[in-house]
Amino acid sequence: MNQSSNHGWMKTAAGYxxxxxxxxxxxxxxxxxxxxVLGFLDLAGAWDPTLMFVLGGAxxxxxxxxxxxxxxxxxxLGGVFQLPTKRxxxxxxLGGAALFGIGWGLSGYCPGPAIAxxxxxxxxxxxxxxxxxxxWFAARRLSA
Amino acid sequence: xxxxxxxxxxxxxxxxxxSATWLMAALGRIAGISGIxxxxxxxxxKGDSAWRVAFLLGLISGPLVLMALGxxxxxxxxxxxxxxxxxAGGVGLMLVAGLLVGVGTGLGSxxxxxxxxxxxxxxxxxxxxATGMFLLTALVTVYISRHLLGLGGGA
Numbered sequence: 018m019n020q021s022s023n024h025g026w027m028k029t030a031a032g033y034x035x036x037x038x039x040x041x042x043x044x045x046x047x048x049x050x051x052x053x054v055l056g057f058l059d060l061a062g063a064w065d066p067t068l069m070f071v072l073g074g075a076x077x078x079x080x081x082x083x084x085x086x087x088x089x090x091x092x093x094l095g096g097v098f099q100l101p102t103k104r105x106x107x108x109x110x111l112g113g114a115a116l117f118g119i120g121w122g123l124s125g126y127c128p129g130p131a132i133a134x135x136x137x138x139x140x141x142x143x144x145x146x147x148x149x150x151x152x153w154f155a156a157r158r159l160s161a
Numbered sequence: 162x163x164x165x166x167x168x169x170x171x172x173x174x175x176x177x178x179x180s181a182t183w184l185m186a187a188l189g190r191i192a193g194i195s196g197i198x199x200x201x202x203x204x205x206x207k208g209d210s211a212w213r214v215a216f217l218l219g220l221i222s223g224p225l226v227l228m229a230l231g232x233x234x235x236x237x238x239x240x241x242x243x244x245x246x247x248x249a250g251g252v253g254l255m256l257v258a259g260l261l262v263g264v265g266t267g268l269g270s271x272x273x274x275x276x277x278x279x280x281x282x283x284x285x286x287x288x289x290x291a292t293g294m295f296l297l298t299a300l301v302t303v304y305i306s307r308h309l310l311g312l313g314g315g316a
Contacts, residue, residue: 025211031187032212033219038180039192039274040223046173047166047236049224050246056238058303065163065238070170071177072277078178079282083185092189099189100283103270106290113269114276118295120261122302125249127273128266129194131259132217136225137245144252145259152263153199159268 024094031094043133046071051125058122113156169236181279188212193275194220195266265295 047053047067056065091097103110121127124145126134131145181192190197190212200206201213224244227234233242248255266272269291271280276295280288306312 028188029211029215031183032215035180035184035187035192036216036219036221037223037226038176038183038219039194039216040220041227042173042176042178042180042223043220044173044224044227044244045176045234045236046170047238047246048173049235049244050237051249052238052246053166053236055249055303058299059307060300061304061308065166067163067166067170067236070167071174072273074171074174075177075181075278076174076281078175079181079278082178082182083282086182086186089186092185093187096189098185099191101191101270101280101285101287103287106287109268110270110287110291111294113265113267114291114294115265115298116261117265117269117272118298119302120258120263120265121273121295122299123250123261123306124255124258126258126262127194128198128262129220129272129274131262132194132198133220133224134245135221136228139248141248141250141252141255145248145255145262148256148259149263150202152260152265153195153203153267154263155260156264156267157203159264 028094039129040133042075043130046074048130049134049137051130054121054125054127054130058125109160165241166236166238169234169241173236177274177278178282181274181282184216185279191275191279193271193279195272196270196275199263199267269295 043049048071053065053067057068126145134142184190184192197213197216201210228244235242235244237243237246276288276291281292
């Protein structure tokens with residue numbers, strides 16, 4: 018038995034734990050409420066700073082956490098650290114980010130909160146999830 | 162200012178950061194939702210799908226666990242005890258928004274988590290550029306829809 022199959026169930030459990038923690042974080046912070054997100058994005062309205070605290074807390078924690086993690090030469094459950102290798106600030110990156118921002122501003126949902134909100138599923142959310150997946154397929158075709 | 166809402170935001174943000182740290186420590190992966198779930202669905206990578214499915218199930222179960230625990234630990238605007246808020250628009254608006262979010266995060270290789278949290282924490286120039294761009298277009302979109310067109314967008 019090789020190492021990857023030995024660690025198979027542990028990797029799956031680790032993935033679940035990460036997802037659960039992420040989902041709890043989104044829910045406690047209020048990011049599963051599009052009104053909170055849109056309130057942050059609405060600078061000319063009754064501005065809601067919550068998202069700033071969420072992003073700040075997440076970035077600072079991850080910044081410190083990554084520094085500790087990268088003292089090791091490899092992940093705990095084997096394999097290698099898989100970090101993005103692209104460097105170019107190209108039209109695909111910026112154009113994609115621009116389109117994403119428009120969709121985010123229209124709905125108040127980015128992918129994490131949209132998926133985490135499945136437990137409170139509604140027809141509009143279902144509609145968004147369906148076209149989001151279609152969009153992922155379309156982007157893959159456009160990139161090919 | 163609603164300090165309780167900000168405190169809950171900070172606590173939730175720290176949990177998201179711990180999740181990102183743990184995923185890198187254990188599996189060596191960036192905690193980017195559009196990448197983890199998008200690649201799972203569009204590519205079904207052999208031998209690399211189980212942890213993605215597990216992450217997805219964990220992500221969905223997080224808010225459900227919080228609801229099951231009770232105690233009103235949610236942070237929905239206007240009704241702090243609730244965990245999941247209502248969508249900001251109808252089916253038509255959401256169909257358009259979903260397509261933009263899907264195509265955009267697919268082409269742009271990431272969303273608020275991959276670029277916004279993990280990328281900024283790595284001080285990655287591509288993620289800084291992407292985060293600046295999607296924040297800018299989101300701010301402009303909300304300004305146009307709410308203040309120029311007078312659309313609800315959550316109201």
